[in-house]
Amino acid sequence: MRLLPPALWGRFIKRRLPTSLWGRSLLIIVLPVLLMQVAVTWAFFDAHWQTVTARLSDGLAGDIAWAAASYGDNPTPQNMAVIAERAERSMQLSIAFQEGDVLPRDQRRGLLGVVDRTLDSALAARLDQPYWFDTTRYPAYIDVQVQTPTGVMRVIAPRERAVATQAHIFVIWLTLATILLMSVAILFIRNQVRAIERLADAAQAFGRGESPRFKPHGAREVRSAALAFIDMRQRIQRYIEQRTALLASVSHDLRTPLTRLRLELALAEPTKRTAAMQRDLDEMEHMIDEYLAFARGEAGEAAEAVDVPGLLRGLAADVVRRGAEAEVVAPQDLELTARPMALKRALANLADNAAAHGTRVRLSARRLASGDVEIAVEDDGPGIPEPLREEAFRPFSRLDESRNQNRKGVGLGLAIARDVARGHGGEILLDDSDLGGLRAALRIPG
Incomplete structure (x- = not known):
């Protein structure tokens, strides 16, 4: 597959970035926070959770290996009872011997497989006999079975013996803290962007000939821009008022002689020449109306x-x-x-x-x-x-x-x-x- 040139990649990414100030500001805040959370979570699982889980699994595998070796030294029911009693009291392990059984053939593994791989590695390093385990059947326990010459020794261990089960609490607290900080940042950004939107709305309304009431809001730079806009609006309004007054005076001054000429033509005898002059007056009045309409507008x-x-x-x-x-x-x-x-x-x-x-x-x-x-x-x-x-x-x-x-x-x-x-x-x-x-x-x- 051909890779796009860097210039095309830049245009491709630019077209998909937010175009509004609100969207870009949100991206500036949210993206680094999300990347930081992912990095912290990854570092936590890689440097802490997996290490603790590997040590716990290794300890559990060592206890199971001790039980299997102790039974192998004296494979009698009396010895199995002693091993089970000691394991229950000291190691929180429930051990039962199933005489004549063999290991199950089906393998059941978790979705992520991290616990299964860690426990499998620990059991393989500690046990010489064939084994089988299941970490999914019981939510709070792990089922480990070891094959012996006369049957299967089944060990039920609490899940916390092999897995650091409190890791999710750290992730939950990290997520809640991130959501809280992002919410505060979003509210702050929204207030700042709203001030700019109000300034844009006021500018658009003024461009349509309206004069809305507008009060500067937001950060110092936004307030400075808003005050500059208000000063500019006032100067333009003064200019419009002065121009309107001037045009009203010009209109009056021009229409007065036109009215006198129209009256004189009305009193004169109708001829082809007076008719032509009347048309010229009509055209002149029409031209003056267009000039004034264009200059004055209807603001x-x-x-x-x-x-x-x-x-x-x-x-x-x-x-x-x-x-x-x-x-x-x-x-x-x-x-x-x-x-x-x-x-x-x-x-x-x-x-x-x-x-x-x-x-x-x-x-x-x-x-x-x-x-x-x-x-x-x-x-x-x-x-x-x-x-x-x-x-x-x-x-x-x-x-x-x-x-x-x-x-x-x-x-x-x-x-x-x-x-x-x-x-x-x-x-x-x-x-x-x-x-x-x-x-x-x-x-x-x-």
Whole structure:
């Protein structure tokens, strides 16, 4: 069998290691403790238990050899009675002679075989006669039988005469101590990891436009990172507030002259020139709305339950007013927790793009197996080539060649939609539609 190169072994092991901080910290604590317990247990059995068991087995084998030799010197019932009485009183051995019997042929051995091998070695070194023993039939005793010319001498010995029976107590105490220490370590690690998880949750919530209450916890380094995050959040919030105030002022300043121009055009005589100027004003107002929407966003809006089918039906009506066919495919009971105005603006941009470049538009929604809600807008237009799809999300990108020249707007529709999706913790994916055009799927955690 060919061995993998060290680099492949490294990648193989790395793929199977835990990826979370909790899993890796647990592995750092648990693995050394388990290895230490195995090493200590192995050393104990190798250096202590087997040595004691070998000495006990050797002592038992010596007592049995004495009994067999004493009976061989005077093979009479009277001598056997004396040997049995002495063995019972001094050696805790129960000896009985079975005249005319032979040794059993079947061999019964324990699962591990350590006791059997040790006792067999001791009996072989001490006895010249054939023998047989069984360490499994009686839990507290060992049965040893020795063949003599006239029969079988059977010896029943307490198990502690041949085996160090208290070794398991050491293993139990070692295991209990290990479990206790590991439990304390796991609880400590869990508390430290939970502090980092809270910091990550707070960062994700802030990225979605929420402002959860967050208090630093955990070790000094984690608290330092949490305090740095709080300072950063406050600076960003101040920047957002300042930008919002500036945009509100700019919006007011720009809309005032636009309103005066619109009023003057309304009072002027209708001509082709005034109609063209009216269209220019409409386009300018639309451009200003897109600029402000992209720069301002909807971060200050509170999240609430949104009726997805109702929202899609409203968008479908807008698509029909623009001259395209529209269909809605969505479960009637589908709801989504989101910022309603921001979500509507993102989907309206997608629907407007679809209606501008196609004659059929499909608005669909479903709940994925992951729990996310996917809202898709499809059209039968020219679509967007795959190499240009990421570029389509760039602000002010028009993709003239791929979308028959974006005649209206400034190329912020997809950028605003992606900003809204990511502000909800989701994403927008572009793909080919079975209608023949583009499929824009907005996925938001449900």
